Amino acid sequence: MVEKTSIGGLNARMKNLENEVSKAFKSLEYRVQASHLIAGLALDLSQIPNDDRKTHIENFLVCPTITNLPQEVRSLIAETVSASQQTVEDLASFANEQQSPIN
Numbered sequence: 001m002v003e004k005t006s007i008g009g010l011n012a013r014m015k016n017l018e019n020e021v022s023k024a025f026k027s028l029e030y031r032v033q034a035s036h037l038i039a040g041l042a043l044d045l046s047q048i049p050n051d052d053r054k055t056h057i058e059n060f061l062v063c064p065t066i067t068n069l070p071q072e073v074r075s076l077i078a079e080t081v082s083a084s085q086q087t088v089e090d091l092a093s094f095a096n097e098q099q100s101p102i103n
Contacts, residue, residue, distance in 0.1 A: 030073040037065065038080050057081055 041060055048056055060066065061078055069077070 030069055034073050034077050
């Protein structure tokens with residue numbers, strides 16, 4: 001026998017589904033925003049001397065643009081920045097080597 005669903009129960013399920021879809025889009029929006037922020041940071045870091053990079057990263061991670069994001073996204077940004085810091089340093093080192101004369 002098929003169980004009947006009340007209109008109220010159906011409306012509640014539809015509202016729940018609507019909320020879940022809204023959260024998914026918001027999460028995607030935050031992830032896109034995070035990607036743009038990380039790309040901007042990587043570009044900035046490539047132009048900053050090695051000694052100042054750590055301070056720049058620390059300041060970036062506590063700026064209002066980042067701190068206003070959900071914790072999940074802030075963690076994602078912090079992990080990505082940490083993992084990419086070495087890559088940025090390697091790229092800067094490589095660029096410096098390319099600019100120095102060959103002995």
